[in-house]
Amino acid sequence: MSKKKQLVIWLIWLVVFPTSIFYVYTTFEPSYTGEWADLVSFALIMCAVSYFPIQVGTISIFVANGISFAAFLYFGLFAEIILTQLAILTLIYKLRISKDETFRIASNSLMMLITSIGSAAVYYWLGGEHGVLELNTTTESIALVGYIVTGLVLNQIVLVILNIFFYEQRHMKIGKSLFADVFLTLIVFPLGLVLYLLYIDLKIAAIYFVGIPFILLSIAISLYYNGRRVNHYLRRTSDIGQELSKKLNVKNVLDSFVEEVCKLLPASFIYIYDVSNASQTLTLIRFVKDQQTVKHPDEVMAINSGFIGKVHGQKKAIMFNTRAQLDQFTQNSLPNDVQSVLGVPIIRNEQVVGVLVIGDRSRRAYQDYHLMLMKILANFLSVAMENARHYERERRKSLHDQLTNLYNYRYLTDHIEQYALDLQAKEIDENLSIIIIDLDSFKSVNDTYGHEAGNEVLVELARRLEDFISDRGIVARYGGEEFTILVKGMKHEKIRELAEEIRYLISSKPFVLMKHIEDGIPVAIAVTASLGIATYPDHCDSPNELIRQADRAMYVGAKRSGKNKVASIV
DSSP states (O other): OOHHHHHHHHHHHHHHHHHHHHHHHHHHOOOOTTOHHHHHHHHHHHHHHHTSOEEETTEEEOTTHHHHHHHHHHHOHHHHHHHHHHHHHHHHHHHTOOGGGTHHHHHHHHHHHHHHHHHHHHHHHTTOOOSSOOOOSHHHHHHHHHHHHHHHHHHHHHHHHHHHHHHOOTTOOOHHHHHHHHHHHHHHHHHHHHHHHHHHHHTHHHHHHHHHHHHHHHHHHHHHHHHHHHHHHHHHHHHHHHHHHHOOSHHHHHHHHHHHHHHHSOOSEEEEEEEETTTTEEEEEEEEETTEEOOOOOOEEETTOHHHHHHHHHTSOEEEOSHHHHTTOSSOOSOTTOOEEEEEEEEETTEEEEEEEEEESSTTOOOHHHHHHHHHHHHHHHHHHHHHHHHHHHHHHHHBOTTTOSBOHHHHHHHHHHHHHHHHHHTOOOOEEEEEEEETTHHHHHHHHOHHHHHHHHHHHHHHHHHHHGGGEEEEEEETTEEEEEEESOOHHHHHHHHHHHHHHHHSSOEEESSOSSOSSOEEEOOOEEEEEEEETTSOSSGGGHHHHHHHHIIIIIGGGTSSOEEEOO
């Protein structure tokens, strides 16, 4: 909610609330002589019940209405308003709202004030009275029903107005809220009626006789729903762990993790740090702000720095629910508006390998079960990241040549096959070309200077080819001293020109050998290559035939024609 709208609601409250209280007091002129102890007892019980609200989802069920109903029937509207307002303040205190949400004091106060006055107006209009009532006439029964139904309807109307005007929820769903209110009414108002009847006979003793069970009922139901909520979160956490285990690269693991955390608990900011024990530093690898992953700054900090360093050093999860707790750390990268924070070490093999930090702008945003859930999720994250990194390492090994770090033959053939399927599915023809490069007389290099020197030539050639081709194609090691280049979308004439440039790239600059078998200074040798080229669909019916056609062109047209040449299938 904007600051302007918050100011509007406070101004409305400052005008409406005092005026309404003054009007009700002067109109009804209540007198509580000899009954102050009873009113204080009603207030104590209502505040105690309000301190243990029943939380169903995001809705706080306000069971103190039953007690205020009994007070209304006996003492009148003014007493009911004051008692209800005290209960509202207790509930808000219990919810620990942040400074940015203080407007909720005014909005809830106004909502209950309107409900109290509106319900009472209907009650009086239908002939209702106060004090000692028999409650055995049709008029009294209708008045009671009118009071209860009016309160139910007004509460929903005011709630909708507040959400539309202040939160701009144009299509608000009121089903869940209405169900909670009806459920509340069916439970607490009969109990309130019992309290009223007992109070007539037993006076102050009845307040505690019925009020204490009210409190115990609130506590029991609150604990029940808290337990259900925690169990729900535990099941959700388990599902998240299973989903993370299916991700096969680190980026997907992190993306999925932060997305689920944002759904699970309040999170204005999420930081994930990677620990480098070698350099004793923490590096930020993922940053989320307001549920959006943003490019994070190149943040590197000492391993023992600030709040994050404390989490790392203690190897224990830490929860702060006020800014003052966080401000004790001089080195702190969290934004100034963060009020609540969770810091959880990511541990693997009893070593801290990362730190998870979750911050929210609200005070007291987190509870103990949030910390427990994040500790479980941090363990899942650790395992999932290690599995993903292992998979990526193994996949890289299987698809890359270990000597040159280029793609290998397996990757190249799989890529061509998949590309051919894509072209077929899209029903389009696109030029696809292969250049095969075979070093001339490479065996003599190995025989003269040794295999390590031969490897130097292969590594240097791989570097030249990658630098030259860049993003124009895919360079792969075909095997031995043979290399391939896959180029898409280029006509065959241009491929021939490109191959000539590659041939010149190899032959024009000598290769310097540092690891040759003859001790002494580095040796520079000249190396040439024979190249074969083929293009789909010019030279074959399928992209899968490209390598064979290019290989045939290289041997028939280049090797047998004197080497250091470029040859095509036609």
